Amino acid sequence: MTGQDYALIAGLVVILLLGIVALVAGVRKSRRAQLPPEQRSPFPGGAGAETGERDQPPLTDPAGGAGAGAGAGTGAGVSAPTLERPEAAGTRFQRLKARLSRSGALGNRLLAILSRGDLREEDWEEIEETLLMADLGLGPTTELMDHLRTQAKVLGTSDPAAIQGVLRAELLRLVDPSMDRALKIEHVVGDDGEKHPASILVVGVNGAGKTTTVGKIARVLVAEGHDVVLGAADTFRAAAVQQLSTWGERVGVPVVKSDKEGADPASVAFEAVRQGAADGADVVLVDTAGRLQNKAHLMDELGKIKRVMSRKAPVREVLLVLDATTGQNGMRQAQVFSEAVDVTGIVLTKLDGSAKGGIVVAVQRELGVPVKFVGLGEGADDLAPFDAEGFVDAILAG
Template identity: 75%
Template sequence: MGHTEIVLEDIWIYLVLAVVVIGGGAVALFRGRGGKPRDLPPGSGASGGARSGTATLDTDTDAAAGPVAPPEADTDTTAQPTAVEPAEPEAPALEHPEPAAGRLVRLRERLARSGALGSTLLRLLSRGDISEADWEEIEETLLLADIGAGPTDELMQALRTRVKVLGTTDPEQVRDILREELLTLVDPGMDRRLAASPVVGDDGEPHPATILMVGVNGTGKTTTVGKLARLLVAEDRDVLLGAADTFRAAAADQLATWGERVGVPVVRSDRDGADPAAVAFDAVKAGREAGVDVVLIDTAGRLQNKAGLMDELGKIKRVVARQAPVAEVLLVLDATTGQNGMRQAQVFADVVDVTGIVLTKLDGTAKGGIVVAVQRELGVPVKFVGLGEGPDDLAPFDPKGFVDALVA
């Protein structure tokens, strides 16, 4: 009997131990690996845990403190993290180009600060007794300024006669004489307006003013196209650009950047080396369909002594004319090239009938005489001048302001 009681007591002990072991296993099963519950719904409301879709239980709770109460449901839906749609990248703010009037003031100031030509002439002409050596220095100064031999002879004769007749050495009177004679050479009577208004073609339909930009390599032609587009936008013109320089890989990208800054569209080829005439044709066609005021066409820089390239330029003009009359052909010249620039200008004029000149890099008036020379040679006006590297450093050429700055 005593043995039976001992056995029953042992069995009772074993049963208690089994229950304890089984209960511990159940707790472990509930907590899962790492002490985290297994079947919690995603986004169940744990702060900081919604990204992973699980709630984190506090695994450091003392077991003696009793069972851990489940977290209360968060009924404040405004506190729940929400998926945020990625914001669309904002388009860059369009720039507002400076009006032409402000540009002219700034350009005149720059010319006046670098007035080497005018200051030299005034110094020599204001001497009490101008010697023959002085006259020779005056002539040399004019020639170095690239005025050209013919205009220099005319100016020398006029100055000699007027200074001798007046018999004056007063600086103000000498300045007035020099201003009048230089202005005569620059010719303020030439029509320097840009044809930038839509025209009616032979078909009776409106056409945008088509402007072809030409020039040799390295004159800053593509940059000038971009600056001219800015000037036209400042005058409230609707502009479209044609990237017909298809041989220089970066030219179309460069032009597109200029256009983006002021909201001007660009027509370009999707491959390098495309037919530039076809691109120009498409640009004018797109301009007609969009009803823009002006289509500016950038062409590849080319050497004036390369007959094939010059013939291609003539082809571009002929193809463009099938869509719309060519209102302007602007030749971009580097003002520092001097007489070499004159030879370039003549060849371009023979091929595409240049209607106006854009002088770039006119950053010193020591070479300002090129204005006179190129106008005399081609019989067409300088319409725009560029000074400096800024995007708005292009302005309509003002003969009076130019001469006043020279002799300031």
């Protein structure tokens, strides 16, 4: 074949390909013309595909207006996510108790000393030092040591098992199993005479894990069969709002939030309570921005949030989230928050962080309010209602 023959064949191939492209384009144009106007996007994935948003469900229910719940609606043709089933609250502490036992530095040291028998003065000093290092606090430590020494004189120190029994009884007395640790989630009647869900405000310093804790408490309540609404009142961090929305989506819990970053947190909290009442929810959990306890204006803001929420119905609980690894530094935090918003319960996170179990006694003694939840891990269900007897047994089982 000559060069002209090759050129002729190449030209025919190009003409054929152009014809095929034109035919396909004509078919697509004809199909788009049959679609409703809002769906006639020139992009393959529909409107927004050019920005990488194809197949993404809307963040809020299109019909929900302000405060629509996260995960309340999904885009047409997009299947709803499979909801997770949270672990039952009754089994959580047993699992966390085993984890606490494995990390039992406090129990290991105490039992090692007591097992020596015939305790000398230096042994008693070592016991006292161990308790202080475990963040038990000076007052509770002195009290425990006095009782322990008195009983040791009666029983004799040559029987380690007897002294260990006394230690368990004294620790249990300090942790105080008689404190009411139940979360107050009964419906209340507001000033308007209507029945409202129990509202719970969650507060704490930066980095304590408040948003995660709110999500985990929601899972506990869902596992118990309660209808929950979450309020994203940490309006200064878009990441916190998105994080709380994700927690809600995983278990089908609506999240009330503002589309405006830096919006008034009190208004978001109020809207959450209003939405909870409208939905017939059992509990409204409101997350707040982390704040340093030495910033007076930020602490005043918490008081405002609580007052505004109370316009619909009384706030049943104010839960203070404390990082257990902060030890005695957390005591000042607890004092200031309690003065600002009248804390009713403590949530201790990261309790498996070495020998800091004494913080349970210290914070309860300082505030006069109970530890209601403890967290011992980063898993979604690694938060459990606190059990005093199980806690003491766990730290002594090491």
